[in-house]
Amino acid sequence: xxxxxxxxxxxxxxxxxxxxxxxxxxxxxxxxxxxxxxxxxxxxxxxxxxxxxxxxxxxxxxxxxxxxxxxxxxxxxxxxxxxxxxxxxxxxxxxxxxxxxxxxxxxxxxxxxxxxxxxxxxxxxxxxxxxxxxxxxxxxxxxxxxxxxxxxxxxxxxxxxxxxxxxxxxxxxxxxxxxxxxxxxxxxxxxxxxxxxxxxxxxxxxxxxxxxxxxxxxxxxxxxxxxxxxxxxxxxxxxxxxxxxxxxxxxxxxxxxxxxxxxxxxxxxxxxxxxxxxxxxxxxxxxxxxxxxxxxxxxxxxxxxxxxxxxxxxxxxxxxxxxxxxxx
Numbered sequence: 001x002x003x004x005x006x007x008x009x010x011x012x013x014x015x016x017x018x019x020x021x022x023x024x025x026x027x028x029x030x031x032x033x034x035x036x037x038x039x040x041x042x043x044x045x046x047x048x049x050x051x052x053x054x055x056x057x058x059x060x061x062x063x064x065x066x067x068x069x070x071x072x073x074x075x076x077x078x079x080x081x082x083x084x085x086x087x088x089x090x091x092x093x094x095x096x097x098x099x100x101x102x103x104x105x106x107x108x109x110x111x112x113x114x115x116x117x118x119x120x121x122x123x124x125x126x127x128x129x130x131x132x133x134x135x136x137x138x139x140x141x142x143x144x145x146x147x148x149x150x151x152x153x154x155x156x157x158x159x160x161x162x163x164x165x166x167x168x169x170x171x172x173x174x175x176x177x178x179x180x181x182x183x184x185x186x187x188x189x190x191x192x193x194x195x196x197x198x199x200x201x202x203x204x205x206x207x208x209x210x211x212x213x214x215x216x217x218x219x220x221x222x223x224x225x226x227x228x229x230x231x232x233x234x235x236x237x238x239x240x241x242x243x244x245x246x247x248x249x250x251x252x253x254x255x256x257x258x259x260x261x262x263x264x265x266x267x268x269x270x271x272x273x274x275x276x277x278x279x280x281x282x283x284x285x286x287x288x289x290x291x292x293x294x295x296x297x298x299x300x301x302x303x304x305x306x307x308x309x310x311x312x313x314x315x316x317x318x319x320x321x322x323x324x325x326x327x328x
Contacts, residue, residue: 001025003328004171006163006185008034009041010139010314011306012177013146014321017071019328020153027171028155031162031181034147038253040179040286041143043202044232045136046314047215049085050104051129053095058102060319067318068137075145078138083212083231085134086114088122089219092129099131106131118214119274135215136230137315146317164188166303173328177306180250180286191300195288195307198245201260203282205268205275207236218271227267237275239264242311245287256282287311295320299327 001024005012008030019026032038048068050061065080072079087095092108099106107130111123114130122128147157166174166189178185180197207213218227226242244260261282269277288309290296295308297320304327308320 001172001328002170003027004029004169004174006166006174006176007178007181008147008157008159009039009177009179010143010146010317011308011320011324012175013143013150014317015175015177015306015324016155017146017150017153018321018325020150020155022325024328026150026155028150028157029161029163030157030159033159034157035140035143037283038250038286040288040309041139041314042285043139043238043283044234045230045238046139047085047134047217047228047230048080048082048137048315049131049134049215049217051085051087051095051131051134051217053098055098055102058098058104060316062102063322064316064319065133067322071145071149071318075149077141077145079142079145080135080137081231081233082133082135084130084132084214086118086120086214086216087129087131087219088125088216090125092127095129104131105133118212119272120216121271121273130214138233139314142317173302173304175304175306175324175328177324179309180248180288182288182305182307186305189300189303191303191305193296193305193307195290195296196247197250198243198287198289199248199254199284200240200245200287200311201256201282201284202238202240203256203261203264203279204232204235205237205239205265205277206280208274208276211274213237216271218267225263227264227271229268229272235280237268237272239268243287243289248286250286254284256284297323297327304328
């Protein structure tokens with residue numbers, strides 16, 4: 001079959017690789033260049049975790065883990081750096097039950113344990129959960145690896161090729177993995193995507209040494225924020241507040257929200273005493289959000305919708321690529 005993929009971020013390239021390796025004739029249309037900073041796939045790292053309180057997310061992450069390792073072997077590239085993950089929430093009971101059902105290894109740690117092992121300050125949380133099969137995905141390297149693998153299998157990637165009307169594409173099937181641009185481009189085919197793009201802010205901080213830095217998801221008891229922090233190779237620590245961004249037009253180039261940067265810096269000072277809380281720099285990325293943070297992966301005739309993020313999708317990319325290819 002002749003297949004078009006609209007959007008050359010991590011999800012589009014993951015789907016392209018699968019289809020090309022299955023022998024399909026695949027063309028990617030990317031409006032900017034691969035690895036650009038306008039969307040959702042750029043940067044040094046993203047959190048990789050199996051840690052969810054729902055079994056379907058855990059199972060998808062477990063499949064993604066297998067496929068990340070497969071891509072590493074194929075491209076001879078390191079893509080996962082697993083230093084572990086700390087979940088800081090008041091009651092992890094539901095999460096641990098899901099771990100037990102899905103066979104996810106974990107440790108329950110006290111605040112003293114976490115301070116001794118990692119230097120993190122969580123004296124206000126009684127039960128912290130450490131999962132070892134977690135850490136980061138090297139984001140830029142992952143996008144490059146998917147692209148190299150897809151091209152090696154015969155896919156064509158057309159950069160600086162924007163698609164505004166899906167009906168004009170002459171292919172047998174079309175996958176739309178356009179991130180924040182997906183709702184508007186899908187309207188050209190009279191498909192409604194119930195997702196809202198927001199512009200999120202992340203900040204970077206210096207680490208004093210090469211110590212182990214497990215990723216962190218800090219669940220506030222009042223639901224006011226969700227701090228996430230992870231290693232940013234070559235810089236130090238990357239941190240942000242989940243879903244703190246405002247609705248945005250992805251065609252505009254927005255600036256980081258300095259109020260968010262200040263809030264993140266204060267939380268970094270409080271939670272990671274060994275990290276310099278003065279931000280080195282900040283940047284933005286686009287979330288494409290559904291109401292319940294689920295993914296939209298569905299087929300409408302010859303068009304397959306691949307809107308898989310809501311701010312937590314990168315880790316799943318190879319598994320989502322497989323699902324989208326199966327829908328085609």
